[in-house]
Amino acid sequence: MSSSAASTHHPDAQTAQDSIVEVRDVHYSIGGRAIFSGLSLQIARGRITAIMGPSGTGKTTLLKLITGQIKPEKGQVLFDGIDVASLSRTELYALRRRMGMLFQNGALLTDEDVFENVAFPLREHTDLPEALIRNIVLTKLQAVGLRGAAQLMPAELSGGMARRVALARAMATDPEVLIYDEPFTGLDPISMGMIVRLVRQMNYALGITSIVVSHDVEELSILADASYIIAGGTVAASGSFVELKDHESEIVHQFVNGLADGPVAFHYPAPDYYEQLLAGDA
Amino acid sequence: MTIVLRELWDNLRQFVTTVGAVALFFARVLSQVPPALMRFRLVVEQVHNAGALSLVIIMTCGLFVGMVLGVLGYDVLQRFGSEEALGTAAALGLVKELGPVVTALLFAGRAGTALASELGLMRATDQLTAMEMMAVDPIRRVVAPRFIGGVIAMPLLTMIFIGVGIFGVQLVGVQQLGVDAAAFWSQMRSSVGHEDIMEGLIKGCAFGVACSLVAVYEGFNATPTAEGVGRATTRTVVTSAVLTLILDYMLTVMML
Numbered sequence: 001m002s003s004s005a006a007s008t009h010h011p012d013a014q015t016a017q018d019s020i021v022e023v024r025d026v027h028y029s030i031g032g033r034a035i036f037s038g039l040s041l042q043i044a045r046g047r048i049t050a051i052m053g054p055s056g057t058g059k060t061t062l063l064k065l066i067t068g069q070i071k072p073e074k075g076q077v078l079f080d081g082i083d084v085a086s087l088s089r090t091e092l093y094a095l096r097r098r099m100g101m102l103f104q105n106g107a108l109l110t111d112e113d114v115f116e117n118v119a120f121p122l123r124e125h126t127d128l129p130e131a132l133i134r135n136i137v138l139t140k141l142q143a144v145g146l147r148g149a150a151q152l153m154p155a156e157l158s159g160g161m162a163r164r165v166a167l168a169r170a171m172a173t174d175p176e177v178l179i180y181d182e183p184f185t186g187l188d189p190i191s192m193g194m195i196v197r198l199v200r201q202m203n204y205a206l207g208i209t210s211i212v213v214s215h216d217v218e219e220l221s222i223l224a225d226a227s228y229i230i231a232g233g234t235v236a237a238s239g240s241f242v243e244l245k246d247h248e249s250e251i252v253h254q255f256v257n258g259l260a261d262g263p264v265a266f267h268y269p270a271p272d273y274y275e276q277l278l279a280g281d282a
Numbered sequence: 283m284t285i286v287l288r289e290l291w292d293n294l295r296q297f298v299t300t301v302g303a304v305a306l307f308f309a310r311v312l313s314q315v316p317p318a319l320m321r322f323r324l325v326v327e328q329v330h331n332a333g334a335l336s337l338v339i340i341m342t343c344g345l346f347v348g349m350v351l352g353v354l355g356y357d358v359l360q361r362f363g364s365e366e367a368l369g370t371a372a373a374l375g376l377v378k379e380l381g382p383v384v385t386a387l388l389f390a391g392r393a394g395t396a397l398a399s400e401l402g403l404m405r406a407t408d409q410l411t412a413m414e415m416m417a418v419d420p421i422r423r424v425v426a427p428r429f430i431g432g433v434i435a436m437p438l439l440t441m442i443f444i445g446v447g448i449f450g451v452q453l454v455g456v457q458q459l460g461v462d463a464a465a466f467w468s469q470m471r472s473s474v475g476h477e478d479i480m481e482g483l484i485k486g487c488a489f490g491v492a493c494s495l496v497a498v499y500e501g502f503n504a505t506p507t508a509e510g511v512g513r514a515t516t517r518t519v520v521t522s523a524v525l526t527l528i529l530d531y532m533l534t535v536m537m538l
């Protein structure tokens with residue numbers, strides 16, 4: 001456990017003024033299936049907050065709500081006090097310029113090289129001279145250790161490298177909040193270590209807020225200042241990793257300790273096994 | 283009977299919903315055309331992709347369509363002893379009908395599918411969502427330049443198809459079958475007027491708008507899976523072809 005993680009405050013203890021993102025009693029369903037039923041949480045400004053939970057609990061859906069890609073059926077998602085769902089497209093784009101998002105697969109533009117990918121938001125949003133764009137891009141690529149890969153195409157990058165380029169791109173316009181969607185999935189331990197280090201560096205060197213959505217408990221235990229575990233459409237537990245380890249909730253216990261069976265059953269709901277076999281019904 | 287009626291009703295409702303969605307999408311694309319035109323480099327790039335890269339197939343098909351027209355036209359016209367009218371008949375057929383229609387069908391198959399699959403793959407790999415997250419409107423940055431590129435390229439390709447087609451007619455009719463060259467060209471010049479060429483151009487522009495819109499709509503709204511992208515590509519060809527032929531009939535009647 002890192003020193004910063006040890007000095008963690010309980011996220012619920014954050015006041016509204018300290019929160020850059022506030023989710024208030026959000027309800028959301030997909031195809032009649034309730035994903036969230038009264039979800040409330042706060043993301044502390046300037047900290048690394050982990051959003052964890054078993055697969056299919058709506059972690060990515062929560063990110064979509066925070067970034068305004070979808071709207072809640074009930075409740076509010078506030079970004080720095082602004083109700084995200086109430087914004088027009090133009091206002092939403094203005095708000096998104098304050099956010100950076102790292103996608104699970106990097107989502108790099110496949111027809112552009114690494115340099116152009118990082119330069120993309122600068123070219124779209126600024127009229128900076130080419131020399132300055134070049135310097136900013138090289139600075140961002142240097143920060144993620146890929147200045148030497150500037151001329152490579154996305155297809156030539158490994159999964160870890162693609163995510164580091166995407167991080168450099170997300171950082172290009174110096175956002176206030178960086179959102180990471182499953183940043184560790186499918187990475188080897190070296191790449192994973194690099195990403196963990198970069199998330200910490202970016203957060204504390206630049207004074208930004210980081211929201212990390214993942215189910216990699218081990219990495220998040222090193223990284224996050226505070227964590228939320230989402231299960232059953234609401235927050236099942238929140239706090240520091242130490243607090244979550246000792247949490248009384250069965251589902252939190254199963255998730256944090258990686259147990260195969262528990263409230264999240266090993267078997268998907270099905271008719272009686274023997275009856276189905278005897279019936280000869282596939 | 284009730285089931286049939288219900289299915290018909292569902293299909294009708296689905297059709298109206300789709301037409302509404304396409305209309306809204308079209309309005310959104312049109313609203314982004316002026317800002318996209320301001321970034322002319324992106325448009326030129328797309329004219330190159332949709333137009334220059336389709337040139338070989340357009341010219342090859344134009345040549346062979348012209349040659350077939352030459353052989354068939356000569357065969358029919360010589361029965362009436364009027365093979366000199368080959369130039370007029372072939373040119374009018376190419377300018378008013380075959381040029382725009384065949385070019386549109388080829389355009390849908392070559393450039394349309396390329397557009398739809400490119401946009402569909404961008405959707406499937408989160409590139410379009412990433413742009414939205416970077417506060418960049420993908421309609422303005424990606425869709426509008428491709429739409430304009432298609433709309434500009436299509437009439438140009440139509441004119442090239444017609445030109446090469448007439449060359450093909452001449453190659454077979456004059457060079458091979460012995461139609462008098464002077465009669466061939468002079469009859470063509472005297473009977474094909476500006477209004478005929480305008481008709482071909484108008485059709486080319488209309489088909490360009492229709493085929494490009496179908497391609498960008500299907501690609502942009504593709505289901506983000508391998509199957510979804512495949513379906514979007516197939517739908518692009520089928521819808522473009524049907525729409526082209528319906529529009530062709532309507533425009534022909536209107537410009538008679």
